[in-house]
Amino acid sequence: MLRALLGLIVLAQGAAAAQSATGTIRATVTDLQGTFPAASVQAKREPSGLTITGHGAAGGTYTIDVPPGTYELSVSAPGMKSFRRGGLVVSAGQTLRLDVRLEETVSLRTLGEDPTAIAATYFNRPDPPKGKTPRLTNGKPDLTGVWLGGPTDLGGIDFQPWAAALLKERIDNNFKDWPPSFCQPAAAVPFFTGGFFKLVHHPSTLVFIVENATAFTQMLLDGRPHPLGVGPYWLGHQVGRWDGDALVIDAIGFRDRGWLGFSGQPHSDKLHVTERLRRPDLGHLEIEITLDDPGAFQKKWTGTLNATLSPDIELQEFVCSENNKDAGHLVGK
Amino acid sequence: MNVTVRTIALGLVLTGAASPGVAQWLRYPTEGIPRKADGKPDLTAAAPRLPNGKPDLSGIWHAAQTPPCLDSRGVERPCGSATGGSPLGGNLGRNLPGGKLPYQPWSAQLRADRLKVMSIDDPHVRCLPDNPPRHWTLPHLTKAVHTPKLLVLMYEVNAMYRQIFVDGRPFPQDLNPTWNGYSVGHWEGDTLIVETRGFRDDLWIDTDGSPMSDAAKMTERIRRPNFGSLEIQVTIDDPKVYTKPFTVTLSEQLEADTEIVDEFCAEGEKDYDRLQRSRGK
Numbered sequence: 001m002l003r004a005l006l007g008l009i010v011l012a013q014g015a016a017a018a019q020s021a022t023g024t025i026r027a028t029v030t031d032l033q034g035t036f037p038a039a040s041v042q043a044k045r046e047p048s049g050l051t052i053t054g055h056g057a058a059g060g061t062y063t064i065d066v067p068p069g070t071y072e073l074s075v076s077a078p079g080m081k082s083f084r085r086g087g088l089v090v091s092a093g094q095t096l097r098l099d100v101r102l103e104e105t106v107s108l109r110t111l112g113e114d115p116t117a118i119a120a121t122y123f124n125r126p127d128p129p130k131g132k133t134p135r136l137t138n139g140k141p142d143l144t145g146v147w148l149g150g151p152t153d154l155g156g157i158d159f160q161p162w163a164a165a166l167l168k169e170r171i172d173n174n175f176k177d178w179p180p181s182f183c184q185p186a187a188a189v190p191f192f193t194g195g196f197f198k199l200v201h202h203p204s205t206l207v208f209i210v211e212n213a214t215a216f217t218q219m220l221l222d223g224r225p226h227p228l229g230v231g232p233y234w235l236g237h238q239v240g241r242w243d244g245d246a247l248v249i250d251a252i253g254f255r256d257r258g259w260l261g262f263s264g265q266p267h268s269d270k271l272h273v274t275e276r277l278r279r280p281d282l283g284h285l286e287i288e289i290t291l292d293d294p295g296a297f298q299k300k301w302t303g304t305l306n307a308t309l310s311p312d313i314e315l316q317e318f319v320c321s322e323n324n325k326d327a328g329h330l331v332g333k
Numbered sequence: 334m335n336v337t338v339r340t341i342a343l344g345l346v347l348t349g350a351a352s353p354g355v356a357q358w359l360r361y362p363t364e365g366i367p368r369k370a371d372g373k374p375d376l377t378a379a380a381p382r383l384p385n386g387k388p389d390l391s392g393i394w395h396a397a398q399t400p401p402c403l404d405s406r407g408v409e410r411p412c413g414s415a416t417g418g419s420p421l422g423g424n425l426g427r428n429l430p431g432g433k434l435p436y437q438p439w440s441a442q443l444r445a446d447r448l449k450v451m452s453i454d455d456p457h458v459r460c461l462p463d464n465p466p467r468h469w470t471l472p473h474l475t476k477a478v479h480t481p482k483l484l485v486l487m488y489e490v491n492a493m494y495r496q497i498f499v500d501g502r503p504f505p506q507d508l509n510p511t512w513n514g515y516s517v518g519h520w521e522g523d524t525l526i527v528e529t530r531g532f533r534d535d536l537w538i539d540t541d542g543s544p545m546s547d548a549a550k551m552t553e554r555i556r557r558p559n560f561g562s563l564e565i566q567v568t569i570d571d572p573k574v575y576t577k578p579f580t581v582t583l584s585e586q587l588e589a590d591t592e593i594v595d596e597f598c599a600e601g602e603k604d605y606d607r608l609q610r611s612r613g614k
Contacts, residue, residue, distance in 0.1 A: 137384045144480070183460065183599035185492075200485050202391065202478045204365065207485050215492040216485075218476070220592070222364040230359075233595040317511040321460040321491075321599055 022065045023090035027098045029060045029075055043071040046086060051171050068092045075100050128283025128308040133245075136203055141245050141279045144201045146314065147307040149191060149287075154265050157291070158298035163266045166257065170264035173332030179259060182327050183320035185234040186213040188254055189273055191287055191305050192261035198315050199285075206240060206247070211315040219249050226252055232269055234258065249275040260291070268295025283309045359592045366589050367560055374589035376561025380523075383481050388523050388557045391479040393593065396422065396470050397562065397586035418472030425470070425539040425581055435576045440544050447542025453608040456537055460598035462493050462512040464536050465529060465551065466567045469583045476593050484518065484525070491598040497527050504530055510547055512536065527553040538569070546573040561587040 025043055041054035041062040046069070054062035062075075072086035083100050090096050125148070134142040159167060170177065180186040186193045193210045200207040206219040219238040230237040231253025238251040256269040276288040285307040292300045367378035381389040396419035401409045421427055426434035436444065447454060457463055463471055468488055476487045482500040497516040508515050508531030518527040534547040549571035556564045563585040570578035 144483075184597050200478060200480060200483055202480055204391070205478050207478050207487065209485070209494055216487050216494045217492070218478075218487065218593075224361055224364075227359060227361060231595075234597065235595075315496075316509065317513060319462055319512060 021068065021092040023068050023092055024095040025054070025064045025066060025071065025073060025088065025090060025098070026095055027054065027062045027064075027073060027075065027100050029062060029100045029102060031102045034060075040076050042074050043088075044074065046070045046072055051168075066090055073098065073100075075102065125308070125310075129311050131282030133279050133281055136201065138203055140203075140242055141247070142201050143199045143206060143247065143277060143279055143285065145285075146196055146198045146310045147285055148196050148310055149194070149305050149307040154192070154261055154263055154303070157260075157265055157301045159266075160296055160298060163268075163296040166266045167264050170259075170266075174330070175262065175264055176330035176332035178262060178264075179234075180213050180320065181330055183324055186210075186259075187261040188235060188258045188267055188271065189251075189260060189275075189289060189291070190217050190235055191275070191289065191307075194262065196310065196313065196315060197307075206249075209315060212318055213320065221247075226250075232256065236271070236273060238273075243276070245278065247277040249273070249277065251275075256295075266296055267291070267293050270295035285309070359594060360590060361592055362590050363592075374561070374587075376559065376587060376589070378560040380557040380560055383479065385481045387481075387520055388525075389479050390477050390484060390525065390555065390557055390563065392477055393588045393591060394475045394477060394563060394585040395588050396472065397584040419470040419583060421539070421581060421583060422467070422470035422472070423540045425466070425543055426579070428581065429579060434543055435579055436543075437574060437576055440574045443544055444542045447537075450612055451608075452540055452542055453612060455540060455542070457490075457540075458608060459605050460491055460602055463488060463490060464512040464532070464538075464545075465495065465514065465516075466553065466565070466569070466581075466583065467538050468495070469565055469567075469585065470539070473596075474588060474591075474593050475585075484527075487593065489593040489596050491596065497525075499525070504528075510534065514549075514551065523556065525553075525555045527555060529553070544574050545569065546571055548573040561589075 027041055029041065041064065042051055043054065043064045043066050044051045045066070050067075052064055052066055054064040068091055069089075070086075071088045071090060072084065073088055075083040083102060085098070088096060088098075134144070136142045178186075190197070190208045190210065193213055195210065195212040197211070198207075198209040200209070202221075204220070204222045206221060207216060208219065209216045217235045217238065219240045221240045223241065224239055226237050226239060232255040233253050234255055236251035237253040238249055240247050240249045242248070251273040252271070254267060254269055254271045258267050258271075259265070260267050271291065271293040274290040274292075278286045278288075280286065287305045287307065288302065289305060290300060290302045291297070365381070367375040369375045381391070383389045396417065398417075398419040398421065402411065404410045424433065426432065429435075457471075463473075468475060468486070471490075474489045476489075478485045478487065482498070484497040484499060486495040486497070488494065495513045495516065497518045499518040499520075501519070502517055504515060504517060510533045511531055512533060514529040515531040516527050516529040518525050520526070529551040530549075532545060532547055532549050532551075536545040536549075537543065538545045549569055551570075552568045554566040554568075558564060565583045565585070566580060567583060568578055568580040569575070
């Protein structure tokens with residue numbers, strides 16, 4: 001599960017406020033082994049509660065530009081105790097520097113629970129293999145493989161007021177109602193789940209399997225339309241067709257007030273997802289994602305997720321319902 | 334054993350924890366299914382083939398040996414929307430000599446203990462995986478997607494899946510113990526031989542609670558004799574639990590023109606606590 005969390009934290013890039021007269025909080029995050037490049041860093045304004053997420057850089061340095069005021073800084077990372085310090089006064093044009101040393105939580109250091117190893121999974125990977133795009137028997141690109149997605153910045157979605165309020169409530173609540181904590185799917189858009197995913201490409205069906213959450217979804221490629229009144233489903237009803245060498249997935253039939261991903265962005269049952277999947281060569285998968293949600297957004301959102309092939313990796317079994325202790329220990333407002 | 338109570342408990346277990354109401358059947362005429370003159374699926378047509386010429390096991394499958402539907406007095410009644418399941422789902426050894434699996438004394442006692450409390454500790458009730466060979470017997474749909482090198486089985490229940498590698502790989506060294514084990518397949522003529530190792534030590538292989546251990550070696554011989562059916566001959570060799578290897582035959586029927594739907598077991602799950610509260614009563 002830690003690997004899952006890390007993947008999601010990489011994906012979680014909240015809305016960074018652009019302000020004219022701002023100050024800066026610069027936090028260098030380290031652990032016992034040195035710098036730590038995979039933390040979630042947030043500044044929360046006191047007392048209004050405006051939350052701004054920091055962006056990390058090499059050397060474990062996180063920079064957050066904030067309007068002048070008093071802030072509480074929180075830093076969390078998989079396998080580490082959360083850091084929290086309030087009463088930080090930030091003035092316009094000035095930089096407040098902090099050294100944050102994360103301590104480890106109680107960890108058995110069992111398979112998959114070593115934070116250094118988890119970070120290495122993401123940051124010290126070999127280059128993907130070189131080669132031509134593999135093809136199905138019908139001549140179209142074969143998207144089969146075990147993939148690891150790069151970060152997608154879900155910030156910048158222009159929400160309707162109710163959805164913006166729900167996003168704020170989820171952030172203020174430390175995301176404690178995030179469905180995977182209760183063994184339910186992590187993201188309405190499967191590619192936002194984070195971590196390794198596997199695609200199995202049959203000419204009539206593209207199967208998406210994610211290692212770290214419940215669990216598979218399918219994209220139906222036999223030319224069918226969406227059934228009338230389909231769903232509501234957690235991940236929508238997904239059909240695909242070819243546009244040249246791009247596989248275009250169209251999904252509707254979502255639940256209402258779901259989660260687009262770990263960072264809490266909500267969607268309504270009017271969500272319409274379009275994805276263009278391209279495999280320009282053996283080792284790369286490019287996914288252009290368009291989200292249109294007249295029930296929750298002010299306007300459409302488009303982003304790109306790039307994934308690379310992990311040719312020597314196979315998914316391991318992950319059964320969330322087995323001895324899940326998270327749900328009873330999550331705290332929020 | 335009180336037959337009525339036992340039947341109700343079995344029903345609770347088999348209907349799956351937290352299904353919101355009756356199963357919702359999607360109707361969609363599916364491409365690639367051979368048709369009769371009246372447009373109905375011709376399930377006796379030849380099995381489809383993969384590009385490599387081997388049978389393509391893709392399809393939506395459902396245990397074919399549907400048990401009779403009984404009312405609370407044990408009288409047969411129309412099944413309505415019930416989706417059945419194999420009678421072997423309750424007792425995998427039902428068709429073997431003596432009507433039971435060749436238990437060792439300790440495993441016979443364990444199964445008896447589980448039956449005595451009406452199988453309320455069944456992993457299925459706690460949203461845990463329906464490990465093989467059990468998933469072939471339960472009244473839930475399984476969608477198979479078959480490519481020349483991989484067979485993926487997608488279980489509608491809780492979006493669980495199983496992979497069977499048909500790419501010639503050997504078993505990895507020192508397998509992790511898992512619910513589904515690690516499955517590799519090879520062809521003998523038109524029969525896919527699937528070997529599975531690396532199971533956990535505490536599995537149930539039927540609703541009565543017949544155990545399976547980490548010593549188990551399972552072989553499934555899977556055939557698709559025609560478009561509409563699968564035959565799976567399952568041999569389990571588990572010297573920790575059973576006195577000898579045994580073989581049972583399961584069959585699946587194709588569910589044409591439908592599709593699997595979302596079923597997330599943990600959503601609003603209430604069965605387990607209620608069943609546990611019945612313990613000792």
